[in-house]
Amino acid sequence: xxxxxxxxxxxxxxxxxxxxxxxxxxxxxxxxxxxxxxxxxxxxxxxxxxxxxxxxxxxxxxxxxxxxxxxxxxxxxxxxxxxxxxxxxxxxxxxxxxxxxxxxxxxxxxxxxxxxxxxxxxxxxxxxxxxxxxxxxxxxxxxxxxxxxxxxxxxxxxxxxxxxxxxxxxxxxxxxxxxxxxxxxxxxxxxxxxxxxxxxxxxxxxxxxxxxxxxxxxxxxxxxxxxxxxxxxxxxxxxxxxxxxxxxxxxxxxxxxxxxxxxxxxxxxxxxxxxxxxxxxxxxxxxxxxxxxxxxxxxxxxxxxxxxxxxxxxxxxxxxxxxxxx
Numbered sequence: 001x002x003x004x005x006x007x008x009x010x011x012x013x014x015x016x017x018x019x020x021x022x023x024x025x026x027x028x029x030x031x032x033x034x035x036x037x038x039x040x041x042x043x044x045x046x047x048x049x050x051x052x053x054x055x056x057x058x059x060x061x062x063x064x065x066x067x068x069x070x071x072x073x074x075x076x077x078x079x080x081x082x083x084x085x086x087x088x089x090x091x092x093x094x095x096x097x098x099x100x101x102x103x104x105x106x107x108x109x110x111x112x113x114x115x116x117x118x119x120x121x122x123x124x125x126x127x128x129x130x131x132x133x134x135x136x137x138x139x140x141x142x143x144x145x146x147x148x149x150x151x152x153x154x155x156x157x158x159x160x161x162x163x164x165x166x167x168x169x170x171x172x173x174x175x176x177x178x179x180x181x182x183x184x185x186x187x188x189x190x191x192x193x194x195x196x197x198x199x200x201x202x203x204x205x206x207x208x209x210x211x212x213x214x215x216x217x218x219x220x221x222x223x224x225x226x227x228x229x230x231x232x233x234x235x236x237x238x239x240x241x242x243x244x245x246x247x248x249x250x251x252x253x254x255x256x257x258x259x260x261x262x263x264x265x266x267x268x269x270x271x272x273x274x275x276x277x278x279x280x281x282x283x284x285x286x287x288x289x290x291x292x293x294x295x296x297x298x299x300x301x302x303x304x305x306x307x308x309x310x311x312x313x314x315x316x317x318x319x320x321x322x323x324x325x326x
Contacts, residue, residue: 018064018079024057025082028089029117036102047095054090058083073186074227085118085138088184094141101141101148108152116141118184122168125155132156139181140171147171173275182241197225197251200260202244209264213295218268225251234306235263237270244268249313259309262302269293 031050040046061083065072072083089095098116105114112132119137126133134155140147150164171177195202202223210218222243234247244267250260269292275284296302 017076018061021057021061021075021079022082025085025117028054028057028086029115032089032095032099033102033115036099037106042096042099051090051092051095054086054095058086058090061086076227081118081120084184084186087186088118088138094183097141098138101143104145104148105136105152108149109156112152112155114152114155122172123151123154127157137181138184139177141180143171143177178239178241185241194224197248199253199255200251202246202264205260205264206268209261209268212297213265214268214272218272221268221271234310235267237267239271239274242271244271249309255309256301256305258298258302259305262296262298263306265296266293 028050031046035044035046035050061072065074073080075083089098102114102116105116108114111130112134115133115135116138117135119135122137122140124135132155134152136151140151143151147167150167153159153164154161154168202225203220206220206223210216210220221237222241224243224245226245226248234250236245237243238245244264246260246263246267249255250263269289270284273286273289273292293299
């Protein structure tokens, strides 16, 4: 259970952390899995204890965040996913759907230890000898039997993957999957994203890039700055919630305007072009995408700057510095 708070400084802003939140979510996941595997009915007192424990944890999180004057959505990513997952399961209908879906997944193949949780991808598989562990995204709760079967088969050795992967990819494009993911992430609650940074306003960046490269025809997506300086990517587009997140490292006076415009342009290309299939596989950065990307006027200058900045961020992390690299 979350017990205490730990405010710590990131590169630009204070980041609020809640100790034990991720481990608490792990405990609830294990307890729910045990209830499902033991075949406990929904009216069993153990289920009521789980629901009560989840609600108490959420109340504790809300209290700690209120004390610090922050939103739970400002927590670091692992804690935020744990919070979103617990919030999702706090609704009785969602908990029952979780239990029903997990039961179906377990029944597919007894060799795999299957878990449902709020992860970044669609599934994760881990093998060691005969030990097979599979974690499936919570967004697949309530999915058709064929989809659930394909998810388990992808985690098993010696199975033909292409057909199962295609089934999952097709389902991930449906309104049902996108709606469940939005519920899980809380997008339907209208959480406001921060677009105005210390130096740059993402609304202004979007309007400029949309006008110059898309004729002003693209609808405005949800947009926001990342909560901290990220390593590895400067922007991300989430199609299920139509959301663009821009790395806070770009919100600085010494960052050239062409660099942030290029990142916005890159993510808007994902919004416009969507996901394509090549030889049955989903691909984001296809030759068509790369060709379109080079239409950006200052492509070479912006790309070169981002390479330098990326190396500076990695160096900063290795040295344990707490300030944005120049």
